Amino acid sequence: MQMNQKTKNKDSVSNTQLKYFDSYALSVWVSASIAILGVFSGGLASFFTAEIKGSFPFLHLGNWNRFLDPHSYGPISYESAIFWVMVITFFFLVFWRDRAVARKNVYEQRRLENAYAEVGDQIESYTQLLRTTA
Numbered sequence: 001m002q003m004n005q006k007t008k009n010k011d012s013v014s015n016t017q018l019k020y021f022d023s024y025a026l027s028v029w030v031s032a033s034i035a036i037l038g039v040f041s042g043g044l045a046s047f048f049t050a051e052i053k054g055s056f057p058f059l060h061l062g063n064w065n066r067f068l069d070p071h072s073y074g075p076i077s078y079e080s081a082i083f084w085v086m087v088i089t090f091f092f093l094v095f096w097r098d099r100a101v102a103r104k105n106v107y108e109q110r111r112l113e114n115a116y117a118e119v120g121d122q123i124e125s126y127t128q129l130l131r132t133t134a
Helices: 002-025 028-047 049-053 078-133
Strands: none
Touching: 002 078, 028 049, 028 078, 049 078
């Protein structure tokens, strides 16, 4: 029993921290950042297609036998590096916002269920009150 209480307290601390960061994830600025980052990374990909195509993941398509050869990579393309950082950041922000929205939906659904149960209890007590006074 005492172990469950410790686990519950530990979970409540992490849930409190998550709720704190969820307020940022649900802000309009994060949504705007996700949209702008998606547009810029797509624009960067359209301008620097050859550089991105010649970068790491696409460089070895069909030629995987030289994958571990250190001389098969060449110099780093800054355009492709910026593109991949933007794409990874984009997916991280989308995932973070999606999880925050899911937690918010679960919270609101529980709140609605509690309010529904409370209304049912109030109707029942009002009905009992009317029966006793009549």
